[in-house]
Amino acid sequence: MDDRTRERLARLALAQSRDVGDLWLAQAVAEVGAVELHDHLRSGRRHSGTAAKAAARLAAVDPARDLERGERVGLRWVVPGDDEWPSQLADLVHAEDPNGTGGPPLGLWARGPLRLDALARSVAIVGSRSATTYGCDVAAQVAAECAAEGWTVVSGGAWGIDVAAHRGALAGGGVTVAVLACGADRAYPVVHERIIDRIAEDGLVVSETKPGGAPHKGRFLTRNRLIAGLTRGTVVVEAAIRSGALNSATWTTRLSRPLMGVPGPVTSATSEGVHELVRTGQATLVTSGQDVLEIVGDVGEHTVVPRRAPERPHDRLTATQRRVLEAVPVRSPAVAGSIAQVAGLGLDGTLAALHELRAGGLVATAGHGWLLARQPGEEGAHA
Amino acid sequence: MDDRTRERLARLALAQSRDVGDLWLAQAVAEVGAVELHDHLRSGRRHSGTAAKAAARLAAVDPARDLERGERVGLRWVVPGDDEWPSQLADLVHAEDPNGTGGPPLGLWARGPLRLDALARSVAIVGSRSATTYGCDVAAQVAAECAAEGWTVVSGGAWGIDVAAHRGALAGGGVTVAVLACGADRAYPVVHERIIDRIAEDGLVVSETKPGGAPHKGRFLTRNRLIAGLTRGTVVVEAAIRSGALNSATWTTRLSRPLMGVPGPVTSATSEGVHELVRTGQATLVTSGQDVLEIVGDVGEHTVVPRRAPERPHDRLTATQRRVLEAVPVRSPAVAGSIAQVAGLGLDGTLAALHELRAGGLVATAGHGWLLARQPGEEGAHA
Numbered sequence: 001m002d003d004r005t006r007e008r009l010a011r012l013a014l015a016q017s018r019d020v021g022d023l024w025l026a027q028a029v030a031e032v033g034a035v036e037l038h039d040h041l042r043s044g045r046r047h048s049g050t051a052a053k054a055a056a057r058l059a060a061v062d063p064a065r066d067l068e069r070g071e072r073v074g075l076r077w078v079v080p081g082d083d084e085w086p087s088q089l090a091d092l093v094h095a096e097d098p099n100g101t102g103g104p105p106l107g108l109w110a111r112g113p114l115r116l117d118a119l120a121r122s123v124a125i126v127g128s129r130s131a132t133t134y135g136c137d138v139a140a141q142v143a144a145e146c147a148a149e150g151w152t153v154v155s156g157g158a159w160g161i162d163v164a165a166h167r168g169a170l171a172g173g174g175v176t177v178a179v180l181a182c183g184a185d186r187a188y189p190v191v192h193e194r195i196i197d198r199i200a201e202d203g204l205v206v207s208e209t210k211p212g213g214a215p216h217k218g219r220f221l222t223r224n225r226l227i228a229g230l231t232r233g234t235v236v237v238e239a240a241i242r243s244g245a246l247n248s249a250t251w252t253t254r255l256s257r258p259l260m261g262v263p264g265p266v267t268s269a270t271s272e273g274v275h276e277l278v279r280t281g282q283a284t285l286v287t288s289g290q291d292v293l294e295i296v297g298d299v300g301e302h303t304v305v306p307r308r309a310p311e312r313p314h315d316r317l318t319a320t321q322r323r324v325l326e327a328v329p330v331r332s333p334a335v336a337g338s339i340a341q342v343a344g345l346g347l348d349g350t351l352a353a354l355h356e357l358r359a360g361g362l363v364a365t366a367g368h369g370w371l372l373a374r375q376p377g378e379e380g381a382h383a
Numbered sequence: 384m385d386d387r388t389r390e391r392l393a394r395l396a397l398a399q400s401r402d403v404g405d406l407w408l409a410q411a412v413a414e415v416g417a418v419e420l421h422d423h424l425r426s427g428r429r430h431s432g433t434a435a436k437a438a439a440r441l442a443a444v445d446p447a448r449d450l451e452r453g454e455r456v457g458l459r460w461v462v463p464g465d466d467e468w469p470s471q472l473a474d475l476v477h478a479e480d481p482n483g484t485g486g487p488p489l490g491l492w493a494r495g496p497l498r499l500d501a502l503a504r505s506v507a508i509v510g511s512r513s514a515t516t517y518g519c520d521v522a523a524q525v526a527a528e529c530a531a532e533g534w535t536v537v538s539g540g541a542w543g544i545d546v547a548a549h550r551g552a553l554a555g556g557g558v559t560v561a562v563l564a565c566g567a568d569r570a571y572p573v574v575h576e577r578i579i580d581r582i583a584e585d586g587l588v589v590s591e592t593k594p595g596g597a598p599h600k601g602r603f604l605t606r607n608r609l610i611a612g613l614t615r616g617t618v619v620v621e622a623a624i625r626s627g628a629l630n631s632a633t634w635t636t637r638l639s640r641p642l643m644g645v646p647g648p649v650t651s652a653t654s655e656g657v658h659e660l661v662r663t664g665q666a667t668l669v670t671s672g673q674d675v676l677e678i679v680g681d682v683g684e685h686t687v688v689p690r691r692a693p694e695r696p697h698d699r700l701t702a703t704q705r706r707v708l709e710a711v712p713v714r715s716p717a718v719a720g721s722i723a724q725v726a727g728l729g730l731d732g733t734l735a736a737l738h739e740l741r742a743g744g745l746v747a748t749a750g751h752g753w754l755l756a757r758q759p760g761e762e763g764a765h766a
Contacts, residue, residue, distance in 0.1 A: 019710075019725065053727055138649055188714070214717070216725070217755065218709035263646030263658060266521055266670040275646060278661065278668045285661045285668065287649040322482075326601030327402075331571065334597070342402065342599065344436055372600065 145289020528672020
């Protein structure tokens with residue numbers, strides 16, 4: 001058996017010796033190496049504490065059979081050292097949550113033609129399961145815009161914002177990646193089986209849970225760390241104050257990666273969590289895929305052009321015209337002499353400017369006087 | 384004539400020698416004093432340039448008559464040195480816009496029982512004239528919350544957000560101040576005559592334009608500097624990319640006072656300007672009066688209690704219960720032995736915890752197995 005195979009099998013066995021996201025295991029592997037740790041735990045020596053529990057579970061696993069079973073259902077087991085291993089997961093080494101889970105995964109099960117290292121240019125879009133139509137529409141739009149620029153959209157395949165983001169990325173002609181809490185050969189929720197299969201056609205379905213593995217609560221939390229760890233940044237579209245989506249947000253912040261939030265009506269409970277992230281400075285407000293890519297892209301790669309309204313006739317006025325315009329009343333017409341006085345200009349210059357402004361549609365005559373013309377779509381005299 | 388009267392009359396005369404917000408005048412008064420400048424311009428000496436223009440206009444004004452006329456329509460002329468003069472306007476000394484207007488006003492016309500120095504605890508709420516129902520509702524709500532805490536709400540009396548803020552403050556049992564571009568004895572827009580009279584009953588209607596003065600374009604821009612200059616901070620509720628409300632925002636930033644923005648749907652053009660202010664870090668996101676007061680209030684005066692969802696049964700679990708709960712499958716029931724294995728706990732402890740969790744409504748039995756109970760209103764397994 002060659003070294004790569006030994007490494008892959010050792011990691012696959014060890015991954016089942018503890019729950020996914022187990023920090024003890026991640027640290028032990030980082031310190032002594034997967035093959036060494038595996039052989040040590042299988043050496044027949046007496047172990048105590050966590051090592052004893054891991055050794056007991058390890059005795060019952062058959063990684064070669066798991067590998068063969070996974071391959072039979074179209075999955076591959078990817079580990080550090082493989083060409084396609086996403087190196088950005090290394091940042092998880094120093095990330096842990098208060099439950100004591102964290103660390104990089106020992107390996108990832110993947111289904112689909114996309115290489116995992118393509119996630120070097122990816123962004124996570126996550127949010128509430130009980131999302132509003134508004135939230136789903138915006139998630140799909142942002143995902144489509146990111147996908148159209150060649151970025152991979154990563155989410156969790158769940159109801160609401162997650163699936164809207166996946167669908168939006170596909171609609172934008174891009175690829176998308178679903179990171180699941182259950183085995184990568186399964187679908188959760190079951191009603192998403194078709195969209196998850198569709199994702200695997202061009203993109204990837206990824207999990208650190210072994211094929212056939214069921215979703216349970218702990219696995220969702222550790223899955224969220226993978227979504228944060230695989231991507232350049234995380235966009236939260238809708239999240240109530242206590243939404244699970246905020247758990248992905250926290251992982252993103254732990255990794256010092258950019259966290260972004262799409263605002264919504266302040267009257268919507270599903271936007272409250274996002275507003276709180278922005279208000280307290282944890283997340284940057286974004287309103288579009290362009291805003292997102294400006295933040296996660298390389299410097300100068302996706303710079304947002306400052307928003308401008310269409311040019312208006314005002315924009316090309318001379319200083320005199322502008323000064324006369326500012327002296328023209330909004331409501332009750334004034335005669336040219338009075339406008340000249342307010343403008344602090346001579347009568348001739350004022351009259352000339354008034355006629356030029358009338359030609360440009362900015363002022364109008366009324367009786368012997370002048371007043372501002374109302375501009376189509378203009379906000380009025382505030383401006 | 385006593386010194387105070389001479390000062391008041393000199394300022395009233397000078398205020399009419401140039402347009403409101405004239406920076407040349409503000410600087411000349413700051414340098415030599417109002418009475419001295421007035422007497423200098425009226426001395427009969429030959430002047431040139433701006434001074435000559437000011438002197439020419441000055442010859443035509445009759446401040447004593449203006450004062451008497453203003454008082455007849457219920458206005459008072461308030462100048463620096465008066466007890467109620469709002470000292471925060473002094474910050475305008477160094478503020479000017481690219482049109483060359485700025486500086487503190489020479490005095491203010493006021494109508495209503497509120498003292499101008501009450502504006503030391505005030506906040507501006509401004510926004511689009513072409514506001515949405517959402518924007519008007521939120522403006523009114525934020526205004527009511529600020530007013531209920533004893534803060535004065537300042538706005539411009541305009542259509543849309545402005546009048547919604549005034550109405551909200553009154554509904555919140557507070558006082559509100561309208562700063563107008565026309566004379567403080569008038570109403571603009573005319574349809575707001577009743578609400579503006581209502582504002583003057585308990586609060587104030589304020590203007591630097593003399594009684595009877597018409598609103599014209601330049602006066603709206605200089606009026607916006609007063610709204611920013613009188614208040615501790617400015618909240619923009621809705622503003623399109625090129626809304627006049629952004630002019631008030633710019634004045635606030637020039638004064639280094641806090642600028643705040645209420646978000647809305649990213650699909651709404653009237654929220655685009657606000658989102659841009661927040662996205663680029665010019666404004667802080669706020670969603671309520673409490674958020675606003677935390678920013679403009681004194682340290683510790685209005686601290687926002689971190690938003691929390693109501694406590695859930697999860698919050699009081701023991702470490703063992705939590706660990707067992709995390710091992711319970713979401714969908715397909717698992718037997719206790721399998722759950723014990725996933726949890727890494729013994730069967731007895733797992734069974735005890737499962738029964739406790741069932742009593743708490745967190746897990747349910749199904750056949751011989753166990754699975755998570757769905758929580759009412761919970762976001763599901765993401766959390």
